[in-house]
Amino acid sequence: MDPSDKPARRTRRKPESPEARSRRLQALAVQLADREHRAATALAARTGGLPRARGHVTPLHKIPDEAHRLEVWRARVERLEALLDQDGRKRETRAKIVLGATLLAEAQADPDDPLLARMMEILDRRISRPRDRHAITETLGLPLTPSKGEPVPALPDFDALAKAVLDAAPSPRRRG
Known part of the structure; x- marks a missing residue:
């Protein structure tokens, strides 16, 4: 056994003197x-x-x-x-909350305001989660461009998959 493999010994602390403790x-x-x-x-x-002071303390x-x-x-x-x-x-x-509500009220008061266009640009750049983007779209009533993340894969054709499974399955034997 290599001496370096031994666990390190803990040095025992000397008892604390009353002066040191104080x-x-x-x-x-x-x-x-x-x-x-x-x-x-x-x-x-x-x-x-x-x-307030608690009475039971x-x-x-x-x-x-x-x-x-x-x-x-x-x-x-x-x-x-x-x-x-x-x-x-x-x-x-x-x-x-107050800042967001203020900006939202200002943007809804005048839809042609450049503030709204700037705000949409910032939101489009900063918000990446689809759930958050959907909430903003619903609240503002203005669409954000699709997320710049990974493209959403197309769903498989479930009807074709089910038909293939049924066609591949052996037909049940009929009892006579």
């Missing part, structure tokens, strides 16, 4: 405080306030174990950050 937990507390402040400030700026200062308190705090900070991300996605979706 420093590590204190550094984590500082990081969490910073993350919480940034997330809370950004969320309050976007929504006008923070999410134990205050952090009442959790005696420092490591457990930091884990609870981390979970709360991650929840705040998730709410911030969720709010950002909601706002982006709403902006896209």
Whole structure:
């Protein structure tokens, strides 16, 4: 057996000293405080306030174990950050809907407007999925050119296939 084939040995960690543990937990507390402040400030700026306090939540200062308190705090900070991300996605979706509705209303108000021709050109270039192209065609009432993807293969002649199978099958014996 080649010595390089042996699995690498894990080095055993020395037990953490109380001073090192205290420093590590204190550094984590500082990081969490910073993350919480940034997330809370950004969320309050976007929504006008923070999410309401839930009544069943134990205050952090009442959790005696420092490591457990930091884990609870981390979970709360991650929840705040998730709410911030969720709010950002909601706002982006709403902006896209409003933008699309505005352009659609403008295009329908004046079908001869060059904006509609430009919009059709952009849609034709950017939308490739047949399902999406069909939805746009239905909504605008204007056809998009066929998709520039692979050509759709012609369907086989199912009647001819069925006839060929029936002709090739042995005829059933009749009982007399």
